[in-house]
Amino acid sequence: MTLEYFYDLLNNELEEILLKHKDEPFFMENKKDKNVLKSRAFLIWFLEFYGKILDYETYITDGSGDSSCDIIIDSIDYLGNKTYYIVQSKWNIKKNLNKEVAKEDVLQALSEFDTIIKGKKTKTKNVLFNDKLEELTEHIKNNGEIKVIYLTLANESGDVQDNIETFLSTHKKTSFEWVDINKLRVDYINRKYKELDINSPLDKYFNPEEDTIDIEIAQNVDKRSFIHVEKPFEAYVFLIKPSTIHELFDKYGFSLFQKNVRNPLIKSTLNEDIEKTIINNPDFFWYYNNGITAITSLLPDGIRSEAEKIQVSGLQIINGAQTVYSIYKAYENATEVKKKVMDSASLVTFRLLKSGGTDFDLNVTRFTNSQNPVSDRDFVANEEVQLRLQKESFNTSYWYEKRRAEFRNKNIPNIEIISNESFAKCYLAYYLREPDKIFRSNTKNLIFISHKDDKDGLYEKIFNEKTRFEDMLAAYSIHEIIDNGLNIKMPFFAQSYLILSLFSLVYGEYHLKKYEKEIRDISAKINKNIQKDDIETILQIIKFIYINIYPNILKEENPKDELEHNFKLLGSSGYYEKIKDELIAKFEKLEDIETIDIKDELNRFNDYKKEFYENKKMEHEINNKSDIVVNLSISSVIKKK
Numbered sequence: 001m002t003l004e005y006f007y008d009l010l011n012n013e014l015e016e017i018l019l020k021h022k023d024e025p026f027f028m029e030n031k032k033d034k035n036v037l038k039s040r041a042f043l044i045w046f047l048e049f050y051g052k053i054l055d056y057e058t059y060i061t062d063g064s065g066d067s068s069c070d071i072i073i074d075s076i077d078y079l080g081n082k083t084y085y086i087v088q089s090k091w092n093i094k095k096n097l098n099k100e101v102a103k104e105d106v107l108q109a110l111s112e113f114d115t116i117i118k119g120k121k122t123k124t125k126n127v128l129f130n131d132k133l134e135e136l137t138e139h140i141k142n143n144g145e146i147k148v149i150y151l152t153l154a155n156e157s158g159d160v161q162d163n164i165e166t167f168l169s170t171h172k173k174t175s176f177e178w179v180d181i182n183k184l185r186v187d188y189i190n191r192k193y194k195e196l197d198i199n200s201p202l203d204k205y206f207n208p209e210e211d212t213i214d215i216e217i218a219q220n221v222d223k224r225s226f227i228h229v230e231k232p233f234e235a236y237v238f239l240i241k242p243s244t245i246h247e248l249f250d251k252y253g254f255s256l257f258q259k260n261v262r263n264p265l266i267k268s269t270l271n272e273d274i275e276k277t278i279i280n281n282p283d284f285f286w287y288y289n290n291g292i293t294a295i296t297s298l299l300p301d302g303i304r305s306e307a308e309k310i311q312v313s314g315l316q317i318i319n320g321a322q323t324v325y326s327i328y329k330a331y332e333n334a335t336e337v338k339k340k341v342m343d344s345a346s347l348v349t350f351r352l353l354k355s356g357g358t359d360f361d362l363n364v365t366r367f368t369n370s371q372n373p374v375s376d377r378d379f380v381a382n383e384e385v386q387l388r389l390q391k392e393s394f395n396t397s398y399w400y401e402k403r404r405a406e407f408r409n410k411n412i413p414n415i416e417i418i419s420n421e422s423f424a425k426c427y428l429a430y431y432l433r434e435p436d437k438i439f440r441s442n443t444k445n446l447i448f449i450s451h452k453d454d455k456d457g458l459y460e461k462i463f464n465e466k467t468r469f470e471d472m473l474a475a476y477s478i479h480e481i482i483d484n485g486l487n488i489k490m491p492f493f494a495q496s497y498l499i500l501s502l503f504s505l506v507y508g509e510y511h512l513k514k515y516e517k518e519i520r521d522i523s524a525k526i527n528k529n530i531q532k533d534d535i536e537t538i539l540q541i542i543k544f545i546y547i548n549i550y551p552n553i554l555k556e557e558n559p560k561d562e563l564e565h566n567f568k569l570l571g572s573s574g575y576y577e578k579i580k581d582e583l584i585a586k587f588e589k590l591e592d593i594e595t596i597d598i599k600d601e602l603n604r605f606n607d608y609k610k611e612f613y614e615n616k617k618m619e620h621e622i623n624n625k626s627d628i629v630v631n632l633s634i635s636s637v638i639k640k641k
Contacts, residue, residue, distance in 0.1 A: 001394050001415060003097045006185045007153070011094075014041040026057065039091035043070055046089070046151060046179075049191075050200040061129040062089075069112060070151075072132035074139070077204045077251070083145045084136050085202055086113060092153035097181060101154040110160075110167050113148050117171050146174045149201050156180040177201050185394060195408040197325075199253050208252040208315045209297070216244045216309050218347055226303060234299055234354050238310075239347040242278060242327050243339065245292075249328040257321045258382055274326035279338065282345035291349025292320030299354045312352065323348070376448035377421055378403045385463045386420065392469035398476065400469065414613075421447060423472040424462050426500060430475035431523075432461070435501040436576050474523035477530050478503050482542055485605035495546075501576070502545045502583055506593075510541060513590055539598040539605070547596075548586050549579055 001009075018041050021027055027037060043060050047053040051073070062070040071087035088109045090101055115121045119137055123130045140146070150156070156178040164176050179201050190196045199205050217226065218239040227237040248256065278285050297314030317324060327348070331339060380386055381403035393400035401407060401419045410417060424447045429435040437446075437458060449457035482496045482503075504522055511519045519525055529535065587593070 001185065001189065001399070001412075002396070003181055003185065004094060005414070006181070006188065007094050007097055009188070010045070010153075010184070011038075014038055014045060017041040017044050026060070035091055035093070039089065042091060042151075042153070043087075043089055046087070047071070047073075047202075049188075051202045057128075059132075061126060061132055063126045063129065069116065069129065072129075072136055073202065074135070075202060075204070079251075081145070081204075082139065083147055083204050084139050085147045085149060086116070086136075087149045087151055088112075090150070090152040090154065092181075096154060099154055100157045100159075101150075101152045101180070103157050103159045106150065106157050106160045107163060109150060110163060114167065114170070117146065117174065143173065145204075146171070147201075147204075148174065148176045149179055150176070151179045153181050153184075155182065186391065189394060193407050193409045193412055197254065199255070203253070205253050205255060206251055208248075208256055209258070210314070211252075212311050212313045213248070213315050214309055214311055215240065215248075215350075217307065217350075226305075226307075228303070236299070236303070236352045238350045238352065239286075240350045242331050242342045242346050242348065245324055245327045245348060246331040249324055250332075256315070256317045256324065258316060272326075274323060275330040278327060278330050278342055278346055279334065282342050285346040286349065289323060289348065290320070291351065292323055293318055293351040293353070295353050295355045297355050299352070314355070375404055376445065377419075380448055380459065380463075381406075383463075385465070385467060389420070389423075389463075389467065389469045389472070393473075396469075396473060398473055400472075418476060421445075423476055424448075424458075425497065426475035426479045427467070427472045428458065428462055429497040429501040430478065430504050431471045433501050433505065434576075435497040438497050468523070470521075470527060471523045474526040475500065478526065478538065478542070481530075481535060481538060481605055484608035485539055485601045486542065486546055487600070487604065495549075498549065498576070498579075499542060499545050502549070502580060503541060505580060506541050506545060506583065506587060507538075509584060509587060510537070510590070510593060535605070536598060536602065537593075539601050540593050540596045543596050543598055543601060544587070544593045545583065548583055 018027065018037055021041075021044070026040060040060075040062060043062060044056045047056050047059065053059065053073075059071050059073040061072050069086055070089045071085070073085050073087070074082055075085065076082050090105055092099075092101075112121075116133065116136065117140060119140065121133060123133070136146075168174055168176060187198050190198050215238075218241055229235045229237075274289065277288055294315055294317045296312040296316075298312065300310045300312065303310055331342060334342065386402040390400040390402050397415055399407065399412075399415055399417045400423060401417050404419070407417050425438055428437055428447075446454060446456050446458045447462060448459055450459045451457040451461075479496060479500050482499050486499075507526070508519060508522060511517075511522075511525075526538070529538065
């Protein structure tokens with residue numbers, strides 16, 4: 001999803017807001033200025049998307065005299081402490097999406113915030129702004145916390161960090177957060193297509209890995225409140241109440257699950273069943289639920305058997321995310337009487353293990369989730385390299401799926417979701433030029449296995465700081481052309497990765513012969529050509545490779561041994577080196593490639609693309625059949641009026 005594509009999606013939602021609120025006073029001022037209307041609709045969208053706030057009139061201070069202060073809103077955290085949020089929004093037109101917000105705009109906003117916090121801001125003609133300013137001033141006098149949010153449909157400015165730090169050092173108990181076009185896009189994808197809840201910039205959230213956390217434990221029979229396991233690794237098993245889980249999630253939110261292989265889902269039949277059980281049958285909950293497993297960097301130093309509370313440091317829940325989120329929602333929405341019933345009747349098993357380092361923690365996560373269908377790639381989904389590659393993929397039409405089925409809503413026009421396993425195989429063959437590793441790991445998938453756990457593990461080789469999504473995309477795109485352009489007469493798996501691996505080598509040689517210079521970035525050039533549908537040369541090179549390696553692969557006369565023979569050959573690195581040298585030797589001049597007829601291959605691939613996108617379009621229309629929204633443009637609304 002490019003920024004332009006996201007902008008169009010957002011623009012449609014803003015037009016719906018304008019259509020809904022067009023006759024309200026907030027939109028009557030400057031109603032002929034399209035950008036003013038959109039910028040005001042954007043403020044409403046922000047409050048609805050992040051805060052689920054529908055009464056925007058209470059908080060939006062945008063108007064004459066407000067200067068750099070469009071929203072003033074307060075929120076109370078789980079401890080009862082109030083924080084005021086000051087939001088400055090900067091509208092941006094589509095053609096400037098990839099630019100940074102102007103430094104002078106940010107400095108002006110910081111100056112305005114400074115004036116407000118110091119109590120030097122004078123009243124204006126904006127009545128709502130004056131009222132909110134009075135509330136804010138009183139909050140500041142009481143030493144209350146403030147958070148400044150700069151909301152923009154541009155990229156955050158990299159030139160103002162020193163100014164922001166100076167501003168924060170001047171004003172204690174004040175924080176600053178960018179909500180730029182890139183954050184908006186990621187949060188939009190997470191909520192709409194992954195169906196995850198997200199941390200809101202309008203809420204105060206904490207880092208459980210850096211805090212010391214109080215956990216209330218429930219008393220059991222004979223006043224023994226836990227089981228203590230000392231060897232070989234220290235651990236405790238407690239029983240805790242729903243209210244304790246609610247307090248944990250209320251404070252820390254989704255940061256509790258950074259090391260979990262699953263994130264809590266907004267919509268889930270499993271979650272609904274958990275909620276129903278704890279609400280309607282609280283006495284049965286412990287019997288039906290497996291409980292929660294967590295790791296901590298520091299276990300308590302001795303616990304009395306009569307203890308009702310413990311302190312832990314660096315908490316992470318590695319199994320039971322759905323249980324935590326479901327209990328939180330059930331408790332949050334319950335009446336006071338229901339809450340008392342839950343706490344008196346329901347208990348939740350809480351296993352607390354001391355962290356044993358990255359490898360130990362990963363293995364515990366792996367085995368505590370083994371009763372559920374979890375694959376090796378799920379266990380690395382939250383690693384920095386996986387998060388980075390997925391974020392980079394959002395700039396394209398091919399989204400990187402870092403864990404199975406994470407995009408629960410796949411009804412995304414013009415977007416194809418590709419697993420990181422598919423990307424990794426193509427990358428291994430194309431960029432690292434080691435197709436033999438794919439064939440050798442055919443019986444045991446080693447792509448997401450560390451070399452620490454298996455000497456043949458490939459994870460660190462494929463995924464590291466040098467791994468670029470641009471290379472993965474080029475590899476996958478060429479593989480797609482091989483798959484759907486060539487009329488391969490032998491086992492696809494046995495041949496396509498070999499052709500892919502040889503492609504980057506021959507493509508580089510071709511460019512050198514044609515332009516007498518090496519390509520600085522083969523992947524960038526390939527992606528650019530494919531984006532422009534300029535694939536004739538790509539297909540000619542692919543067919544050249546296919547023509548020249550095909551006779552060298554089929555050696556056996558007995559067809560039934562063909563597949564076994566191919567895997568044996570292709571699993572040999574020596575064979576790959578041999579065929580590579582033979583292929584380059586056959587490429588003597590440009591005509592060897594440029595005279596190859598690819599009419600059939602080009603037609604075959606174009607037919608595939610046409611059918612693919614027609615099926616995607618049909619699927620999208622079917623999924624939206626029951627929820628059709630007619631989006632009228634602003635001009636048509638004004639014209640009808």
